[in-house]
Structure formats: C-alpha cells, structure tokens
Amino acid sequence: MAAAVWTERGRRAVTALGTVTRASHSTVKSQYDALVIGGGCVCLCVQAAYLQRGGVKTAVLERRHVLGGAAVSEEIVPGFHFSRCSYLLSLLRPHIYSDLELKKHGLKVYMRDPHAFTPMLEEGVRGAPPRSLTLGSDLAMNQKEIGKFSQKDAKAFPEFVTHLEKLAGAIHPLLDAPPVDIPGVTAGSLRKRLSAAKTLMPIVRCGVLQLNIPDFYEIITAPIMKILNRWFESEPLIATLATDAVIGAMTSPNNPGSGYVLLHHVMGELEKEKGAWGYVEGGMGGVSKAIASSARSHGADIFTEKDVGQVLVGSDGAAKGVVLKDGTEIHSRVVLSNATPYVTFKKLTPQGSLSPEFIKAVDQIDFTSPVTKINVAVDKLPNFLAAPTPDGKPGPHHQCSIHLNCESVAVLEAAYKDAMNGRPSKRPMLEMTIPSVLDPTLAPPGCHVVSLFTQFTPFHIEGREWTDQDREAFADLVFDWVERYAPGFKGSVVGRDILAPPDLERIFGLTGGNIFHGSMSLDQLYLARPLPSLSDYRSPIKGLYLCGSGSHPAKKKLLNNSKYVLYFRFLKVATLCFVDSTANPWPSLNELHDVVT
Numbered sequence: 049m050a051a052a053v054w055t056e057r058g059r060r061a062v063t064a065l066g067t068v069t070r071a072s073h074s075t076v077k078s079q080y081d082a083l084v085i086g087g088g089c090v091c092l093c094v095q096a097a098y099l100q101r102g103g104v105k106t107a108v109l110e111r112r113h114v115l116g117g118a119a120v121s122e123e124i125v126p127g128f129h130f131s132r133c134s135y136l137l138s139l140l141r142p143h144i145y146s147d148l149e150l151k152k153h154g155l156k157v158y159m160r161d162p163h164a165f166t167p168m169l170e171e172g173v174r175g176a177p178p179r180s181l182t183l184g185s186d187l188a189m190n191q192k193e194i195g196k197f198s199q200k201d202a203k204a205f206p207e208f209v210t211h212l213e214k215l216a217g218a219i220h221p222l223l224d225a226p227p228v229d230i231p232g233v234t235a236g237s238l239r240k241r242l243s244a245a246k247t248l249m250p251i252v253r254c255g256v257l258q259l260n261i262p263d264f265y266e267i268i269t270a271p272i273m274k275i276l277n278r279w280f281e282s283e284p285l286i287a288t289l290a291t292d293a294v295i296g297a298m299t300s301p302n303n304p305g306s307g308y309v310l311l312h313h314v315m316g317e318l319e320k321e322k323g324a325w326g327y328v329e330g331g332m333g334g335v336s337k338a339i340a341s342s343a344r345s346h347g348a349d350i351f352t353e354k355d356v357g358q359v360l361v362g363s364d365g366a367a368k369g370v371v372l373k374d375g376t377e378i379h380s381r382v383v384l385s386n387a388t389p390y391v392t393f394k395k396l397t398p399q400g401s402l403s404p405e406f407i408k409a410v411d412q413i414d415f416t417s418p419v420t421k422i423n424v425a426v427d428k429l430p431n432f433l434a435a436p437t438p439d440g441k442p443g444p445h446h447q448c449s450i451h452l453n454c455e456s457v458a459v460l461e462a463a464y465k466d467a468m469n470g471r472p473s474k475r476p477m478l479e480m481t482i483p484s485v486l487d488p489t490l491a492p493p494g495c496h497v498v499s500l501f502t503q504f505t506p507f508h509i510e511g512r513e514w515t516d517q518d519r520e521a522f523a524d525l526v527f528d529w530v531e532r533y534a535p536g537f538k539g540s541v542v543g544r545d546i547l548a549p550p551d552l553e554r555i556f557g558l559t560g561g562n563i564f565h566g567s568m569s570l571d572q573l574y575l576a577r578p579l580p581s582l583s584d585y586r587s588p589i590k591g592l593y594l595c596g597s598g599s600h601p602a603k604k605k606l607l608n609n610s611k612y613v614l615y616f617r618f619l620k621v622a623t624l625c626f627v628d629s630t631a632n633p634w635p636s637l638n639e640l641h642d643v644v645t
C-alpha cells in the first residue's frame with residue numbers, strides 16, 4: 049500500500065475535503081469509431097479532442113476515478129491539492145494554447161524563474177550562511193552565482209547554454225515525426241521504398257540543423273560527465289546540471305546515454321521561453337482537465353472508473369473493441385492503448401493472438417525505475433540555512449527545483465550504487481518543489497504542498513516486496529536529509545503520501561513504476577521505442593495501436609486529406625505536452641480513413 053497519512057494537527061488545520069476531478073458520467077454507448085484505453089493527459093488530448101474533432105466518434109475509458117494518468121491533481125491530505133506524480137510542465141508549445149483553446153478551458157501556468165536552487169550542506173564561514181547555487185533565465189545572475197564557486201565556470205556558462213540550446217533544437221525534427229520506416233526503406237518495390245524514404249527527412253533535417261554532428265552524436269550517446277567535465281570544474285554546478293541527466297532514469301551521470309536524458313529535459317518550451325518549465329494552477333491535473341474539457345466540447349465521451357479487462361479480437365484477427373472488467377462489451381473499429389506496452393500486450397491482449405516471439409520481445413522491454421515520489425503537506429514554509437527567510441515569506445529560491453544532496457557527482461553516484469545493490473539510497477538525490485509559493489489554490493493559508501521527487505529506490509528491496517515499514521523508513525530518511533538543509537521541516541509536516549515504484553505501478557498502471565512507460569535508454573528510443581517492430585505505433589493486432597509515452601512522439605501530417613489535417617494540427621501540439629509522452633498520429637491514417645468513411 050502507498051502510505052498516505054496526516055497528523056491530528058493536519059486534521060485540525062484543515063476542514064474542507066474537496067472533490068477530485070471526476071469525469072461526467074454519460075452512458076457508455078455500445079459502439080464507437082475509436083476507443084481509447086486510458087485517460088492519461090496525452091491520449092485524452094489526441095484521441096478524444098483530435099479524433100472527435102475530425103468526426104470520429106471517440107470514447108476514452110479510464111480505470112481510475114480521476115482523469116489525467118500521471119498528470120493528475122489529488123487531494124490526498126484534506127485541503128492540500130497535490131500534483132501527485134508529474135509536477136512541472138514544459139513542452140507545451142505556444143500553439144497548444146490556441147489550437148486546443150486551453151486557456152479558454154481553464155489552463156493557467158505559473159512560470160518558474162529562477163529554476164534551480166542547490167544549497168550546500170556546509171558550515172558557513174565567519175557567520176555567513178552555507179553557500180548555494182541559484183540558476184535562472186538571467187545570465188548575468190547565473191554567472192554571479194556560479195562565480196561563487198569558479199570564475200572559470202562562470203565565464204564558460206553562457207557558451208554552454210547556447211551549445212545545449214542548439215543541440216536541443218536539432219532534435220525537434222525527430223520528435224515531430226514518426227521514426228524512419230526501416231522495413232519500408234529496405235524492402236518492397238522501388239515505388240514503396242521511395243515513398244518510405246520520406247520518413248528519412250526528419251533525420252536529414254536534424255543533421256542540417258545540427259551542423260556540429262560529432263557534438264550531437266556525443267551528447268546522445270556519452271555519459272554526461274564526459275561532456276560536463278570538459279566544460280566545468282565546480283562540483284555544485286556540475287552536479288546540478290547532472291541531475292537533469294538522471295532524473296527519472298535508473299542511471300548515473302557516468303553511464304553512457306545520460307547525455308540524452310539531459311537533452312530530453314532541456315528541449316522544452318513554455319510561454320515562448322526555450323527550456324522553461326512552469327507550474328500548472330491547481331496542480332498538473334489542470335492540464336488534463338483543460339484538455340478533457342476541450343475534447344468534450346467537441347463531443348468526445350470521456351469516462352472514469354471504466355477498467356478495461358481485455359481488447360476484443362475478432363476471428364479475423366482484428367481489434368473489435370474492448371471488454372471492461374465488469375463484463376461490459378464496447379465495440380469499436382479501432383482501439384488505441386494509452387496503457388504501457390507491457391500492460392497493453394501482456395495484460396489486455398489475448399495472448400493467443402500474439403506470437404511467442406513478440407511476447408518474448410515485450411518481456412524484454414526495460415521498465416526499471418528509480419523514483420519514489422513523496423507528497424508532503426506542511427504548515428510552514430521550509431526555511432533553508434543557505435538562504436534564510438525568517439519571516440516565513442517565500443524567497444525566489446522557493447519557486448525553484450530545489451536540489452538537495454546534489455553538492456557533488458560523487459553523492460549522486462553513491463545514491464545510484466545503493467539502488468543498483470538493491471537498496472534505497474542512504475543519501476538519496478532529492479528534487480523538492482513547493483508550487484504553493486506561486487499558486488495559492490493548493491493549500492490552506494500559511495500552509496504549503498511540498499513535492500519530493502526522490503531517487504534512487506529499486507522496485508524490490510534486496511529481492512523482496514516493499515513493506516509499509518520500508519516506505520515509512522525511506523520517507524523518514526528523506527525528511528532527515530531535508531531537515532539538515534532546512535531545520536524545522538520535520539516539525540512542519542501535517543501529512544505525507546509515499547509512492548514507491550510498486551505504488552506507481554499499482555495506482556497509476558506504470559509498469560515497473562517507470563515514469564516514461566519504459567526506460568529512455570538508447571536501445572529503447574526513436575525507431576526502437578518500445579520495440580523496433582512497434583515503432584510505427586501499429587501492433588500485431590490490426591486496428592490496435594499504442595498511443596502512450598511508451599512509443600515515440602510524432603506529429604506530422606501523413607495524409608493529404610483535409611479532414612485529417614485538423615488532427616495533425618492538434619497532434620502537433622499534443623505530442624509535445626510532455627516530451628516523454630507520445631501522441632500517436634495514426635501512422636495508419638489510411639486504415640482509419642477506410643474505417644470511418
């Protein structure tokens with residue numbers, strides 16, 4: 049069980065128990081054109097809003113009582129509204145707002161600037177507080193901050209930022225289109241091959257945009273430390289940058305591929321600011337709510353508490369709809385699965401309709417995750433030794449991602465090694481955010497919601513299941529570390545919600561607890577995501593598609609049909625809601641076209 053507890057003090061502090069974001073319950077029809085399994089943010093957006101808007105009668109079936117998947121707001125402690133999993137928004141392209149009219153549908157974002165605060169755990173010198181590093185959009189301020197640790201690094205930093213921005217920009221063409229069609233390019237008639245060759249264009253554009261191909265190749269494949277050590281010398285700066293190279297991933301900054309993870313986390317854009325991240329008013333469920341509202345306004349049916357038990361496969365081997373766990377059959381011409389590839393093919397698809405080789409390949413997909421999310425309700429703002437704000441008023445650093453236990457890469461490496469040895473880190477890497485310093489709707493006056501994204505924690509502890517005692521012990525350990533940086537934190541806690549990897553799997557359907565629906569290792573990206581045979585979103589079952597973040601994002605217009613142009617305009621924005629999320633642009637639009645016209 050996930051541990052969600054609140055103290056008596058918490059009970060007294062708040063009295064009103066709000067409501068979760070339930071979907072309206074119109075009656076499920078027995079037949080749709082398209083059914084979407086799962087009401088995660090991206091799929092809601094794509095399948096419901098886009099397909100429905102294109103005239104395809106669509107229904108979304110979410111098994112939980114609340115929409116949004118991992119982009120959800122929940123009132124776990126009375127009066128405190130948490131972004132229970134995902135907590136920061138980035139790749140929401142400017143055209144999302146206009147295309148989906150998300151502002152009209154209630155989406156409000158608070159920009160986060162400065163964005164990173166790394167306090168040191170050290171004795172201050174001659175009465176001075178411990179040092180800290182704060183980074184934001186103001187380059188001069190960044191240089192001043194970095195200069196506290198190294199003048200050389202302060203000088204190099206602006207060039208590094210430009211370099212990284214260029215590398216991040218070059219990857220966009222790959223995100224914006226389905227992966228290259230390898231079978232199409234290498235087999236079949238010349239006409240077919242030429243047609244499939246169009247899928248090579250994004251790679252060409254990526255190469256053209258990226259004039260420095262060796263640097264691009266290096267950041268995709270190298271350990272991030274190889275790159276950072278070339279640019280910088282100060283540990284707090286290197287470690288702060290390195291956190292983005294391991295966040296959400298069971299990897300170390302010294303492992304190959306961590307460079308790509310860093311790139312992944314800096315290629316966003318929010319409110320026209322490159323690489324910017326922000327908080328959604330009311331929590332991340334606010335994105336899902338706005339998207340669902342947009343979808344409904346076009347007539348999509350969206351249901352919660354509809355747990356899909358199985359995809360119905362007809363005698364012709366094609367998907368015919370789904371059967372819910374309560375036995376209700378719902379028929380459709382196509383089925384899109386927002387569940388992870390593992391859940392889709394091992395739990396929801398009749399195993400007899402898949403080949404043993406395919407099932408084995410699905411078994412080999414890596415879903416390892418290092419993440420335990422702890423949501424904390426506090427009745428006092430944390431007060432950091434390194435940047436004291438004694439009057440309880442937030443300082444600029446309170447709106448940042450606050451990096452604790454990130455003074456050096458050696459600390460991160462040790463934390464990773466603990467988990468690789470089967471145990472939660474003794475000194476875990478902690479990313480703390482306090483969205484309520486910007487958004488007063490989240491907590492009662494004077495109180496705050498604190499999100500602790502922690503790693504590294506394995507799915508099994510030395511080969512056995514997590515117990516409630518393990519969860520509490522890990523949260524206690526995390527709080528002890530926070531207390532060292534911000535004395536008084538432990539005494540301010542009025543409630544906590546602990547989500548270890550097995551809880552993320554059980555509650556949110558995230559296989560292995562993996563926040564990306566599959567590790568972002570080099571062997572599981574682009575044309576190998578989630579498997580080489582599934583890179584075009586089609587499954588071995590005709591009419592069954594993957595649309596969640598376990599597959600590669602894509603947002604290109606594939607069919608020259610005005611009816612579908614609209615879809616793709618939407619897909620274009622939807623797929624980048626979350627960089628790691630994938631909106632399926634109907635690689636088989638022709639198939640869909642045949643079905644619905």
Ligand SMILES: Cc1cc2nc3c(=O)[nH]c(=O)nc-3n(C[C@H](O)[C@H](O)[C@H](O)COP(=O)(O)OP(=O)(O)OC[C@H]3O[C@@H](n4cnc5c(N)ncnc54)[C@H](O)[C@@H]3O)c2cc1C
Nearest residue numbers: 086088089090111117118133134135136356557563596597
């Ligand atoms: C702890 C955590 C922190 C994160 N932080 C961030 C962040 O700060 N920023 C960011 O951009 N991303 C973050 N992410 C990742 C982000 O949340 C995901 O990329 C995004 O939610 C993926 O969206 P999705 O629609 O593909 O899938 P999901 O959000 O996983 O949704 C899948 C949905 O399918 C439903 N489902 C599964 N099986 C069935 C079934 N049988 N019947 C009906 N429904 C079913 C599930 O209940 C779920 O609602 C985080 C994720 C986690 C877990």
